[in-house]
Amino acid sequence: MAHILVVDDDELERTFSGRVLQAGGHTAAFAKDGQAALEVYGEGGIDLVITDLAMPRLNGLRLIQRLVEIDGQVRIIAVSGLNRDQLLIAEDYGANELLPKPWGAREMLDAIERVLASRPERSNGWGERRRSAAGGFNDPWY
Numbered sequence: 824m825a826h827i828l829v830v831d832d833d834e835l836e837r838t839f840s841g842r843v844l845q846a847g848g849h850t851a852a853f854a855k856d857g858q859a860a861l862e863v864y865g866e867g868g869i870d871l872v873i874t875d876l877a878m879p880r881l882n883g884l885r886l887i888q889r890l891v892e893i894d895g896q897v898r899i900i901a902v903s904g905l906n907r908d909q910l911l912i913a914e915d916y917g918a919n920e921l922l923p924k925p926w927g928a929r930e931m932l933d934a935i936e937r938v939l940a941s942r943p944e945r946s947n948g949w950g951e952r953r954r955s956a957a958g959g960f961n962d963p964w965y
Contacts, residue, residue, distance in 0.1 A: 825870035825939055828852045830860040830886065831902075832878040840873065840931070847932040857881025861889060864897075871938060873931075876903040876913060884909075884916055891917035898938050902926060 829840045832855050841851045852869065854860035858881045864872065872890060876883035883901060890897045901913035904924035914921055919941070920934045 824848050824850065825935070826850045826852065826868055827935070828854065828860060828863055828869045828872045830854045830857065830872065830874040830878070830883065832856055832875065836875065843928045843931050844935075846928065847935065849935070857883065857886035857889070860886055861893075864890060864893070871898045871900065871935060873900045873902060873935075876901060876905055876909050884913060887913055887916040887918055900931075900934050900938060 827844055827849050829837055829844070829851055830853075831837050831840065834855075837853050837855070841853065844851045852863050854863050856878045857874070860872065860874065861881070863869070872886075874883045874886055878886075881889070883903070887899055887901065890899060897917075899913075899918045900920040900922055901910055901918035902922045902924055903909050903913070907923065910918075910921040910923060919938045922930060922934050
């Protein structure tokens with residue numbers, strides 16, 4: 824059993840995620856944006872963070888960056904209904920697993936099991952995918 828922080832600005836997504844986690848034997852904490860998530864994570868006791876990417880205040884990509892800066896061993900699953908490129912950027916920023924929306928309960932629980940069973944691994948933090956041919960950033964969140 825893990826204590827998992829779910830970060831999503833959509834209340835229905837948070838509620839559904841909480842039910843899936845509970846059915847899988849996990850407990851959940853919730854935050855509606857990245858800023859609130861940093862506060863909850865700072866209180867300790869979080870084993871895994873599941874975050875959406877598109878949120879107000881502090882979006883999921885920035886949240887991932889900040890969490891990795893704070894705790895290099897943080898485990899993160901990035902979820903998004905945005906295009907696949909956004910999820911790949913999340914991986915470059917430090918997400919351990921990517922899950923496109925809409926996701927099913929089994930997909931989520933399998934992703935959680937994989938992340939919890941593995942050692943946290945980080946990319947170089949500034950993946951080469953993000954650099955354009957001209958040397959600038961192609962990250963739309965940057």
